[in-house]
Amino acid sequence: MLSAILVVGLLATIFGIVLGFSAVKFKVQGDPLVEKIDKLLPQTQCGQCGYPGCKPYAAAIANEAAEINQCPPGGEQTIQDLAALLNREIIPLNPENGAEKEKSVVIIDEETCIGCTLCIQACPIDAIVGAAKQMHTIIESECTGCDLCIPPCPVDCIIITPIKKDLTTWQWAKPTELGINNSDKQAQVATDDQ
Amino acid sequence: MISKLFKFKGGVHIPQHKESSTQLAVEPASIPKRLILPLTQHIGTPAAPIVEVGQKVLKGEKIAQADGYVSAPVHAPTSGIIEDIGDYPLPHPSGMLAQCIVIKPDGEDRWIELKGHSGDYKQLDPSELRNIIRSSGIVGLGGAGFPTSIKHNPGPDRVIDTLILNGAECEPYITCDDMLMREKSREIICGLLITKHALQAKRCIIAIENNKTLAIESMQQAAKEFADRNIEVVAIPTVYPAGSEKQIIYTITGKETPKNGLPLHIGVVCQNVGTTAAVYRAIHHGEPLISRYVTIAGDVKQPRNLEVLFGTSANDLIEQCGGSTADIRRIIIGGPMMGFAMQQITIPVIKTTNCILIDAGQTKDLHTRQYTMPCIRCDSCADVCPVNLLPQQLYWFSKAQELDRIQEYNVFDCIECGCCDYVCPSQIPLVQYYRFAKSEIWKRERETQKSDAARDRHEFHQFRIDREKAEKAEKLRQKKAALKIKKQATDQSNEIGNNDKKEAEPKNAAIVAAMERVKAKKAQQKVEPKNTDDLTDHQKKLVTEIDQRRAEQRETQVSNSNDNAKMDNKEL
Ligand code: SF4
Ligand code: SF4
Numbered sequence: 001m002l003s004a005i006l007v008v009g010l011l012a013t014i015f016g017i018v019l020g021f022s023a024v025k026f027k028v029q030g031d032p033l034v035e036k037i038d039k040l041l042p043q044t045q046c047g048q049c050g051y052p053g054c055k056p057y058a059a060a061i062a063n064e065a066a067e068i069n070q071c072p073p074g075g076e077q078t079i080q081d082l083a084a085l086l087n088r089e090i091i092p093l094n095p096e097n098g099a100e101k102e103k104s105v106v107i108i109d110e111e112t113c114i115g116c117t118l119c120i121q122a123c124p125i126d127a128i129v130g131a132a133k134q135m136h137t138i139i140e141s142e143c144t145g146c147d148l149c150i151p152p153c154p155v156d157c158i159i160i161t162p163i164k165k166d167l168t169t170w171q172w173a174k175p176t177e178l179g180i181n182n183s184d185k186q187a188q189v190a191t192d193d194q
Numbered sequence: 195m196i197s198k199l200f201k202f203k204g205g206v207h208i209p210q211h212k213e214s215s216t217q218l219a220v221e222p223a224s225i226p227k228r229l230i231l232p233l234t235q236h237i238g239t240p241a242a243p244i245v246e247v248g249q250k251v252l253k254g255e256k257i258a259q260a261d262g263y264v265s266a267p268v269h270a271p272t273s274g275i276i277e278d279i280g281d282y283p284l285p286h287p288s289g290m291l292a293q294c295i296v297i298k299p300d301g302e303d304r305w306i307e308l309k310g311h312s313g314d315y316k317q318l319d320p321s322e323l324r325n326i327i328r329s330s331g332i333v334g335l336g337g338a339g340f341p342t343s344i345k346h347n348p349g350p351d352r353v354i355d356t357l358i359l360n361g362a363e364c365e366p367y368i369t370c371d372d373m374l375m376r377e378k379s380r381e382i383i384c385g386l387l388i389t390k391h392a393l394q395a396k397r398c399i400i401a402i403e404n405n406k407t408l409a410i411e412s413m414q415q416a417a418k419e420f421a422d423r424n425i426e427v428v429a430i431p432t433v434y435p436a437g438s439e440k441q442i443i444y445t446i447t448g449k450e451t452p453k454n455g456l457p458l459h460i461g462v463v464c465q466n467v468g469t470t471a472a473v474y475r476a477i478h479h480g481e482p483l484i485s486r487y488v489t490i491a492g493d494v495k496q497p498r499n500l501e502v503l504f505g506t507s508a509n510d511l512i513e514q515c516g517g518s519t520a521d522i523r524r525i526i527i528g529g530p531m532m533g534f535a536m537q538q539i540t541i542p543v544i545k546t547t548n549c550i551l552i553d554a555g556q557t558k559d560l561h562t563r564q565y566t567m568p569c570i571r572c573d574s575c576a577d578v579c580p581v582n583l584l585p586q587q588l589y590w591f592s593k594a595q596e597l598d599r600i601q602e603y604n605v606f607d608c609i610e611c612g613c614c615d616y617v618c619p620s621q622i623p624l625v626q627y628y629r630f631a632k633s634e635i636w637k638r639e640r641e642t643q644k645s646d647a648a649r650d651r652h653e654f655h656q657f658r659i660d661r662e663k664a665e666k667a668e669k670l671r672q673k674k675a676a677l678k679i680k681k682q683a684t685d686q687s688n689e690i691g692n693n694d695k696k697e698a699e700p701k702n703a704a705i706v707a708a709m710e711r712v713k714a715k716k717a718q719q720k721v722e723p724k725n726t727d728d729l730t731d732h733q734k735k736l737v738t739e740i741d742q743r744r745a746e747q748r749e750t751q752v753s754n755s756n757d758n759a760k761m762d763n764k765e766l
Contacts, residue, residue: 038649039642041645042641042645042648043644043645043646043648043649043652044648045648045652053652054649054652080595123655124652124655125648125651125652125655126651126654126655126658127651142647142648142651144644144645144648165290166290166292167234167284167286167288167290167292169637169640170288170290170633171630171633171634171637172287172626172629172630172632172633173626173630174592174627174630175566175622175623175626175627175630176566
């Protein structure tokens with residue numbers, strides 16, 4: 001009887017030490033779920049979801065304080081990815097936050113720009129170059145198309161332009177599921193001689 | 195001597211339809227009224243134009259130069275005038291427009307001065323050979339269009355054991371390599387010897403499908419003439435896709451190209467027969483790549499092969515083959531298995547165009563599959579896949595857009611040969627599902643890269659703002675501290691009021707001086723407010739009222755600040 005108590009007690013102590021040790025040694029930095037969710041968000045930092053940026057929205061989703069359908073730039077794709085990650089239902093995009101639109105960047109009409117630096121202050125990713133009273137310009141390759149710089153511009157010289165499609169970004173279409181074939185780009189031979 | 199061939203798994207036997215286009219000898223196609231030369235005729239960065247509209251160019255003159263390492267220059271296929279540099283439709287499944295140079299031929303067909311190295315290529319070292327090949331604009335003519343000079347540069351300590359010359363040409367209808375081997379076998383072998391020298395390869399195998407007896411004979415004949423013991427012509431079994439790079443390498447050597455690796459990692463380089471012929475012309479005669487053999491087949495009156503200048507439109511070629519037999523429904527660039535269809539008939543022939551198939555609804559084997567039905571899980575697709583994939587699984591994953599799973603099932607190993615498509619009894623466009631999945635994965639990857647970059651930039655932005663705030667606070671603190679010290683110092687040495695007056699006086703003087711300066715400047719420039727002429731009485735009244743109000747405000751402000759100053763003084 002006594003030995004049994006001793007053995008159980010000993011085991012409990014050993015496990016306690018091991019667990020305590022690993023809790024210190026293998027401590028997880030940050031919240032991995034928030035990071036994972038943040039990874040799926042488009043990082044436009046536009047605030048259309050009602051949170052001040054992508055990370056805060058990710059945190060809200062992780063705490064189940066927000067639905068997964070609040071991000072218009074991410075659109076349907078992001079909702080699907082989030083649903084898969086969090087095992088939640090796929091729901092349509094919340095129309096109150098705006099609709100999903102074609103991917104775009106903005107450009108500054110450099111003739112009109114007065115060099116007020118207001119847009120520079122609005123850009124969440126520092127993708128605008130310029131100085132006071134100097135013409136500004138946008139680093140197009142970095143611009144995420146969040147459009148946050150548009151309202152502050154006093155002379156309305158920032159213009160939304162859809163991203164130019166070229167061969168490097170061209171995509172094959174998904175075939176229609178059943179029925180008449182839409183794959184006329186393919187040269188496939190028919191099989192009725194088989 | 196090769197003692198044994200290896201048989202790769204799967205593959206299909208398809209009706210070949212090769213006889214009709216091999217009846218006539220190859221002739222040069224006539225020079226068309228205009229040549230449209232895309233700047234992307236190869237894999238890699240588009241070439242950069244070095245000519246201007248209106249400029250006169252000679253045949254073989256460089257009109258666009260390679261832009262970067264993986265790129266190839268473009269040369270004028272005939273002499274003429276540059277008519278336009280602008281966007282025209284490309285022979286590409288997207289049907290997109292891209293930059294092209296348009297030449298209006300002058301009919302003289304006059305060459306630039308050519309400088310060849312006839313006979314003495316062995317004196318040139320491999321890097322010089324590569325330079326000539328590169329500046330001649332030679333790319334793989336078998337289909338992909340990879341710049342040949344890069345293929346010829348295996349790196350310093352890689353030993354190339356086998357150089358395989360690919361003359362399999364396994365797709366139905368296409369016969370341009372077959373005709374080239376029949377007619378230009380000496381050129382091909384010369385080019386092969388040059389390539390062998392450039393690569394320092396140990397042995398060369400010329401692999402030809404055993405249904406091309408005439409080509410095999412002619413190549414054997416030519417090989418005998420050169421009496422090189424290390425060159426061997428091998429007939430390989432006729433089965434689609436025997437001519438695909440990985441499959442032909444396996445057939446000859448029994449080695450599999452490693453995943454994500456290149457053939458040269460297993461000591462093999464594979465080259466198309468047309469490419470080696472072009473290498474020969476570039477080295478021996480100094481001729482850049484400006485034309486190629488093209489098969490015109492399908493629903494045309496006289497299917498045949500022609501030697502075509504790049505930039506010639508499909509339409510011109512169809513006319514030279516007697517026109518189509520009925521209304522053209524679509525034009526297929528490449529073969530029926532791996533080619534792609536275009537609706538326009540004006541698209542030009544480029545370096546990688548081996549075949550133009552005309553579908554006017556009369557050749558039975560060219561009909562598109564009509565109706566997709568559900569998958570019956572028969573698994574015939576897995577039986578024929580030469581890469582040992584599970585096409586049915588890939589199909590389900592692509593359909594459900596499970597992009598992680600489809601990569602686990604190695605969709606990127608799929609060579610898009612179309613065997614699975616061909617045998618599928620439900621007529622599911624399987625290859626298109628894989629192409630869709632691949633391009634979707636690439637797109638997602640681009641997006642992730644972009645959003646990662648944006649996240650980094652945003653984090654830095656946040657950090658910068660915080661840093662600036664901290665810096666400002668620090669500066670303010672320092673200023674305050676400095677002021678305190680100063681005040682303490684003045685307290686000790688001076689009397690209270692005096693000091694303040696002294697400091698205020700120069701300040702006031704500076705303000706007055708600045709105002710004077712502004713006045714003087716205004717007087718100089720004679721700038722007068724424009725909106726003060728022709729005012730109505732009412733407006734004038736308003737203006738005076740506003741002026742009064744301003745003056746009053748100024749006065750009260752001044753007295754206030756005086757009061758403040760007084761109070762400050764008292765406090766001190
Ligand atoms: S297309 Fe791809 S999956 Fe289909 S048989 Fe060819 S390699 Fe296999
Ligand atoms: S061949 Fe077609 S029907 Fe048969 S398993 Fe493959 S995809 Fe399904």
